[in-house]
Amino acid sequence: xxxISEKVVGRLSRYRTLLTEQKDGxxxxxxxxxxxxxxxxxxxxxxxxxxxxxTRGLPSRxxxxxxxxxxxxxxxxxxxxxxxxxxxxGNMGRALIANLESTRTNLRIKxxxxxxxxxxxxxxxxxxxxxxxxxxxxxxxxxxxxxxxxVPAASAQALAERLVHAGVKGVLNFSSQALRLPxxxxxxxxDIGNYLAKLAYFTIHPSKERRNGRHEDR
Amino acid sequence: xxxISEKVVGRLSRYRTLLTEQKDGxxxxxxxxxxxxxxxxxxxxxxxxxxxxxTRGLPSRxxxxxxxxxxxxxxxxxxxxxxxxxxxxGNMGRALIANLESTRTNLRIKxxxxxxxxxxxxxxxxxxxxxxxxxxxxxxxxxxxxxxxxVPAASAQALAERLVHAGVKGVLNFSSQALRLPxxxxxxxxDIGNYLAKLAYFTIHPSKERRNGRHEDR
Numbered sequence: 001x002x003x004i005s006e007k008v009v010g011r012l013s014r015y016r017t018l019l020t021e022q023k024d025g026x027x028x029x030x031x032x033x034x035x036x037x038x039x040x041x042x043x044x045x046x047x048x049x050x051x052x053x054x055t056r057g058l059p060s061r062x063x064x065x066x067x068x069x070x071x072x073x074x075x076x077x078x079x080x081x082x083x084x085x086x087x088x089x090g091n092m093g094r095a096l097i098a099n100l101e102s103t104r105t106n107l108r109i110k111x112x113x114x115x116x117x118x119x120x121x122x123x124x125x126x127x128x129x130x131x132x133x134x135x136x137x138x139x140x141x142x143x144x145x146x147x148x149x150x151v152p153a154a155s156a157q158a159l160a161e162r163l164v165h166a167g168v169k170g171v172l173n174f175s176s177q178a179l180r181l182p183x184x185x186x187x188x189x190x191d192i193g194n195y196l197a198k199l200a201y202f203t204i205h206p207s208k209e210r211r212n213g214r215h216e217d218r
Numbered sequence: 219x220x221x222i223s224e225k226v227v228g229r230l231s232r233y234r235t236l237l238t239e240q241k242d243g244x245x246x247x248x249x250x251x252x253x254x255x256x257x258x259x260x261x262x263x264x265x266x267x268x269x270x271x272x273t274r275g276l277p278s279r280x281x282x283x284x285x286x287x288x289x290x291x292x293x294x295x296x297x298x299x300x301x302x303x304x305x306x307x308g309n310m311g312r313a314l315i316a317n318l319e320s321t322r323t324n325l326r327i328k329x330x331x332x333x334x335x336x337x338x339x340x341x342x343x344x345x346x347x348x349x350x351x352x353x354x355x356x357x358x359x360x361x362x363x364x365x366x367x368x369v370p371a372a373s374a375q376a377l378a379e380r381l382v383h384a385g386v387k388g389v390l391n392f393s394s395q396a397l398r399l400p401x402x403x404x405x406x407x408x409d410i411g412n413y414l415a416k417l418a419y420f421t422i423h424p425s426k427e428r429r430n431g432r433h434e435d436r
Binding site for chain 1: 221222226228229231232234235236255256257258273294295296298300308309311312313314316317318324325326363364368387388389390394396397404405406408409410411412413414415416417418419420421422423424
């Protein structure tokens with residue numbers, strides 16, 4: 001299957017979250033307009049997205065939840081397990097360690113790192129915290145492919161470069177420092193201050209756009 | 219000035235972050251291509267965005283940093299102060315309380331709420347944590363307009379509705395539960411699991427798109 005665009009992958013991943021929530025419920029099928037309403041997308045957007053992975057609903061019953069989940073898992077390679085490192089074991093890092101794994105079956109948080117020696121060798125929610133100078137060794141040993149950066153802005157770029165050099169292929173950056181990494185490295189950056197600034201703006205100037213909430217184009 | 223689109227507001231807010239970092243540096247001016255490179259945007263995108271707020275650079279020197287910051291502050295209403303409530307004072311909530319305010323001068327985290335009685339009446343980084351049943355009273359008293367939801371998925375929707383009822387105009391949702399709120403309410407949702415799922419996908423299927431990292435369309 002050819003590479004799907006970033007926007008579509010983002011939405012497919014969200015459909016998967018929704019369907020996972022529904023899969024043990026009473027319904028066996030969902031219509032595209034129901035998926036669309038839950039996601040604040042248009043009906044036709046949902047159908048187009050699911051066509052890209054070769055799935056069609058039945059006009060009379062919609063999409064079969066279990067079958068669609070299997071298709072989504074395959075398209076998104078959810079069957080392949082990724083080792084994840086959390087870099088920075090402050091409150092944010094520890095919140096991610098505690099909460100993330102339950103929602104994603106193919107992500108395994110295998111290690112954490114922190115510059116604070118008092119955190120090193122402690123275990124947070126089952127995940128051991130290592131000193132920063134063990135980063136290269138542990139990332140290689142554990143076969144880490146994804147890293148979540150929860151460190152102060154000033155140290156983010158240097159740590160990201162070390163992670164990439166150690167073999168990490170994707171970085172999720174929570175620091176407010178925008179990173180410069182090779183284009184071959186997948187990179188997502190979440191600047192929470194920017195999200196709030198947008199919210200603040202739209203409390204004063206109501207958006208005229210149809211969408212609101214989870215982004216259609218994410 | 220007319221309402222700016224959500225995508226443009228997102229980018230303007232990011233330009234503002236970049237320029238704030240630069241404003242005490244040696245440079246007084248920045249060229250659009252320099253802003254573009256730092257943001258992984260195209261040159262023409264940056265110029266178009268800044269034209270929407272009526273700012274043009276000089277061909278010979280680019281944009282004057284201080285002047286552009288003032289224009290951005292005005293366009294984004296950064297001079298208007300917003301009272302922010304953090305709902306859920308677990309690790310994530312406390313991380314936001316500790317780190318957010320320093321980066322955004324017009325956002326004031328004024329209160330936190332938690333269902334855990336042992337957290338109530340404690341003060342985290344200068345912010346008092348109240349019991350959930352005081353939510354309506356404190357939100358009204360403090361004139362809160364924005365709320366950040368850091369609660370488990372199961373309680374997110376009910377709490378969001380209470381916040382809106384109490385007068386909150388914008389919600390930033392960190393729970394994995396997609397919210398349904400009136401369209402008049404500004405809503406941003408950050409499902410961290412989805413970001414990681416996208417990263418995982420693009421470590422296997424390298425993106426053919428030019429962009430990587432901070433989204434041009436955010």
